[in-house]
Amino acid sequence: MIENTCKHxxxxxxxxxxxxxxxxxxxxxxxxxxxxxxxxxxxxxxxSMSQAVSIFLRQVVLHRGLPFKIEYPEYPKELMEAIExxxxxxxxxxxxxxxxxxxxxxxxxxxx
Numbered sequence: 001m002i003e004n005t006c007k008h009x010x011x012x013x014x015x016x017x018x019x020x021x022x023x024x025x026x027x028x029x030x031x032x033x034x035x036x037x038x039x040x041x042x043x044x045x046x047x048s049m050s051q052a053v054s055i056f057l058r059q060v061v062l063h064r065g066l067p068f069k070i071e072y073p074e075y076p077k078e079l080m081e082a083i084e085x086x087x088x089x090x091x092x093x094x095x096x097x098x099x100x101x102x103x104x105x106x107x108x109x110x111x112x
Contacts, residue, residue: 030038035049042052059067089095098104105112 038052039049042049047055056067098107102112
């Protein structure tokens with residue numbers, strides 16, 4: 001079932017993206033790990049990187065901008081407070097420090 005769906009998507013993508021159009025070659029650089037992850041995911045959907053980029057660019061034109069919001073994620077208040085506390089402790093020369101993970105666990109009374 002999934003394999004047939006992927007083949008169908010591939011066929012539709014080829015028809016919608018590449019039929020009856022002239023193409024130009026574009027070179028761009030991306031992180032190698034991102035490339036590997038995206039390639040694997042796109043292959044699972046039956047799309048090549050080129051087809052996915054073409055779909056993205058068609059959406060850019062259709063939306064007259066990026067087809068999604070670019071924004072900072074909202075983090076929970078507790079996480080932000082913990083980060084701020086960590087920053088304060090890192091700047092505090094009087095804060096207790098530990099020379100090893102084991103020393104910290106020992107002080108907390110945690111035995112491995």
